[in-house]
Amino acid sequence: MAHLRRRRRLALAVPVVLSLTASLGFLPSAASAVPAAETTAQTADAPNLAYVVNTRLDHWTINSVKKAINAAGGTIVVTYEKIGVIVVHSANPDFGPLIRKVHGVQSAGATRTAPLSPASTTDEGAVQYLSKDQAAETAKASAAAGDSEPLEADQWDLPAIGADKAAKINPGSKSVTVAVIDVGVDDTHPDIAPNFSASQSANCVGGKADTTYGSWRPVDSAHYHGTHVAGEIAAARNGIGVAGVAPGVKVSGITVAEPDSTQLFYPESVVCAFVFAADHGVEITNNSYYVDPWLYNCMDDPDQRAIVDAVNRAQLYAQHKGTLNVAAAGNSNDDLDSDALVDASSPDDSTATTRTVDPHECFDVPTQLPGVVTVSSVGVTKAKSYFSSYGKGVIDVSAPGGDARQIPDTPSKNGRILSTLPNNTYGYLQGTSMATPHVAAVAALLKSTHPHAGPAQLQALLKAEADNPGCPTDLYDTNGDGVADATCVGGKRVNGFYGFGIVNALRAVK
Numbered sequence: 001m002a003h004l005r006r007r008r009r010l011a012l013a014v015p016v017v018l019s020l021t022a023s024l025g026f027l028p029s030a031a032s033a034v035p036a037a038e039t040t041a042q043t044a045d046a047p048n049l050a051y052v053v054n055t056r057l058d059h060w061t062i063n064s065v066k067k068a069i070n071a072a073g074g075t076i077v078v079t080y081e082k083i084g085v086i087v088v089h090s091a092n093p094d095f096g097p098l099i100r101k102v103h104g105v106q107s108a109g110a111t112r113t114a115p116l117s118p119a120s121t122t123d124e125g126a127v128q129y130l131s132k133d134q135a136a137e138t139a140k141a142s143a144a145a146g147d148s149e150p151l152e153a154d155q156w157d158l159p160a161i162g163a164d165k166a167a168k169i170n171p172g173s174k175s176v177t178v179a180v181i182d183v184g185v186d187d188t189h190p191d192i193a194p195n196f197s198a199s200q201s202a203n204c205v206g207g208k209a210d211t212t213y214g215s216w217r218p219v220d221s222a223h224y225h226g227t228h229v230a231g232e233i234a235a236a237r238n239g240i241g242v243a244g245v246a247p248g249v250k251v252s253g254i255t256v257a258e259p260d261s262t263q264l265f266y267p268e269s270v271v272c273a274f275v276f277a278a279d280h281g282v283e284i285t286n287n288s289y290y291v292d293p294w295l296y297n298c299m300d301d302p303d304q305r306a307i308v309d310a311v312n313r314a315q316l317y318a319q320h321k322g323t324l325n326v327a328a329a330g331n332s333n334d335d336l337d338s339d340a341l342v343d344a345s346s347p348d349d350s351t352a353t354t355r356t357v358d359p360h361e362c363f364d365v366p367t368q369l370p371g372v373v374t375v376s377s378v379g380v381t382k383a384k385s386y387f388s389s390y391g392k393g394v395i396d397v398s399a400p401g402g403d404a405r406q407i408p409d410t411p412s413k414n415g416r417i418l419s420t421l422p423n424n425t426y427g428y429l430q431g432t433s434m435a436t437p438h439v440a441a442v443a444a445l446l447k448s449t450h451p452h453a454g455p456a457q458l459q460a461l462l463k464a465e466a467d468n469p470g471c472p473t474d475l476y477d478t479n480g481d482g483v484a485d486a487t488c489v490g491g492k493r494v495n496g497f498y499g500f501g502i503v504n505a506l507r508a509v510k
Helices: 059-071 095-099 132-145 163-169 225-234 267-279 302-320 432-449 455-464 505-509
Strands: 049-055 074-080 085-090 105-110 177-182 250-255 284-287 324-328 341-346 353-357 373-378 397-400 417-421 425-429
Touching (some): 049 059, 049 267, 059 074, 302 324, 373 432
Antiparallel strands (some): 341 353
């Protein structure tokens, strides 16, 4: 699930809204209040759905909308008054149309197509666990090479961006925290525990933050994705296992995935995560996912439009509080700057249908939202990973995310990314999910070096210090069938495969 499902995700720069003020005003609101006579009674067999209701920001409007929500058969879960987002549950099948008519409501819609607490489904798991024998072999090779961590010899991704040398100059500041918005982080892992920030961690599933101690931990070993991501960012150089790209910074966990096997990332949970991160002093968020249930949220659909609006308000709020948001481009090998894409996976919480979407009007959230750093993946040869989505003007930067078709000269010969897993284990994954934490970690090193830099400055530094291989001169044919698997557009400075280039940890600390 984690390597390819969890980042069958995003990439692009949304033209819908460019500022916090604009984002709260670009959606028109109707002028009427909910007529009592139009309120449809809940039916016994109606599904109980979650909604986001996005309003104007003044206190009077929000209170008025709350009353209308109750009148329309809604139950308020939480109100984010700072951004005008209200999370609601309702079994009234007419709740969405009714509430969209309310004065002060700028957008509103269901955040799912399945009832609350959907039945579990089987996830695809492709983690490759590191065996004891493999670990012993790698440890010998690491010792022979003079590496400080026992498994570092299999971490080809560290020297690929100069992270091994950067750690000797500046491993990162303890005053910088990267929040992993994901399926949960196992903070008891010995490589993560030294750098974990419990005070900046929570469980946001359902839309309301639970800060009970340990609430951020994965519910089981199948929820491994966030722990792998956290290790890539900040696994300590403590002589135990692997090393993170920024082994001196703090990492926190904000759980947003459903606890069942679906592991879906619903919008209300992600809204909660961005607001929580911002309000708790997080400098950088890592977003190796897309918001379910829609791979692309189309602005001509009122429900999907409301999802874009709600999550955008939250992530822009985080930006204005000083948080840089970094997100994965997706694992569909899609050209996100094309005229049309086929989405055959949405909605992923009920019955998917095939539809053609315009990626300039239908957005992968949060990666295509304004100000978010969109990340593509490369393998050990610096070629675009065969699965990574791309697109000129969409991708900001790239980083090692692994590619099983690109074989490194390491003990394991494994082209994927080695990192931490729950229950004190280690394993390999590949995906733009793995590329994104490399970028988040380099951003953390930049923040450590330039403590007064804001999100826009950090993004500019990431781009300025990146290495761009340029578009490939040979046919991009990863499976050897003689047919181009993707087409790179652009030049040496910026292009669709790499954006401004592959991030560089060493330059970040100089």
